[in-house]
Amino acid sequence: MKVKWILLFIIVILLAPINAFAEKLSPIDKLDEISDEALLMVKYERYDDAKKLLDYFSNQFASLTGNERSFTMDQLRIVTNSHDEALEATVSQNMKYEERLNKLTKFRLVMDAVATTRQPLWIGMEDKILSTFHQAEDAAKNGNKDAFNTCLNSFLNLYNVIYPSMKIDVPIENIQKVDARINFIDQYRSQMVGNAENIKELDRLEVDLKKLFNDMDEDQADPSLWWVIISTGSIIIMTLSYVGWRKYKGDKEMKKNRSRDLKD
Structure with missing residues (x-):
């Protein structure tokens, strides 16, 4: 029972600075x-x-x-x-x-x-943006002009929503590359449907969009948080190891005492 209280005390002490930091905005x-x-x-x-x-x-x-x-x-x-x-x-x-x-x-x-500076909310819109773009891409490949224009407009609206926040986090040269492709597709949208060469531009844009999100969507856990997790885990493991060693010593001593009692 005493050991449980020690473990609880250690966890509270280690997590207290994190809670205090979180409360102070x-x-x-x-x-x-x-x-x-x-x-x-x-x-x-x-x-x-x-x-x-x-x-x-x-x-x-x-x-x-x-x-x-x-x-x-x-x-x-x-x-x-x-x-x-x-x-x-x-x-x-x-x-x-x-x-x-x-x-x-x-x-x-x-x-x-x-x-x-880590895991901004705008990257959470990746699935929605790519899904809408895929719908426009499929419509262009299937020769459906009306569906292509509708889906392309939806994609452009979504891209416009994340664009300003993206400019804060993404290198400008990466954004300019995507912008150039989007502007070309939008300007020549009437020639996209049924044109094999222009449809390749849609495929290239898809690759650039995925790269843009993938570059941001990496494991960017705060190193200080990892340090706290590792430290906490190490202390708990050491405490449990010590408790196990004490239990082992106690059991061993108890067996010795029983052996002596039997001999006596």
């Missing part, structure tokens, strides 16, 4: 939370509440950027532009729900990309 993390709450309000069509959150974000953002250099110039521009679009989505009288949601999602992904 940085100013940028707080802005990230506000963007998440604003997106949630738009999901529930509570546009007035979303606007209030975005106005509050604007004040906090201005205060943060005025006091310290927490953002690069590119980040400042991307955050400001996505925030303006999100704000427009909450006050527009004619904007459709899907478009409002896309603009708030874009803003949310941007703030997450700024706030975190």
Whole structure:
């Protein structure tokens, strides 16, 4: 029983700094939370509440950027532009729900990309984006112009949602390569269907898209977290080994005592 309490004490002591760190949010993390709450309000069509959150974000953002250099110039521009679009989505009288949601999602992904350096949320849209692109690709290969245009538009809308946050995390030369292919396909969309040579450009874009996501979707666990896990595991293993050794010694001593009692 005593050993169990020792193990519990060790785990609590080791995990306490992690919990304390998690509870203490940085100013940028707080802005990230506000963007998440604003997106949630738009999901529930509570546009007035979303606007209030975005106005509050604007004040906090201005205060943060005025006091310290927490953002690069590119980040400042991307955050400001996505925030303006999100704000427009909450006050527009004619904007459709899907478009409002896309603009708030874009803003949310941007703030997450700024706030975190590992596993950004935008890479979680890989399956949805590639699935939509595959539908456009299949339609082009099957000679279905209407389906191709519809699916290509859906793909472009989704790509536009992750584009600003992607620019924060991905080297510009990688983005420019994908952009060039997308612009070519969009510009010559009327010639894509049924054209074997142009369809090859769709295949090349698929390869570039997959590479873009795969380069980001690597195991990027925080080294400090791994250190805590390894340290915790090592201590627990040492403790259990010590407990096992004590038990072994105790059993061995008990057998000796029994042997003596029998002899006596």
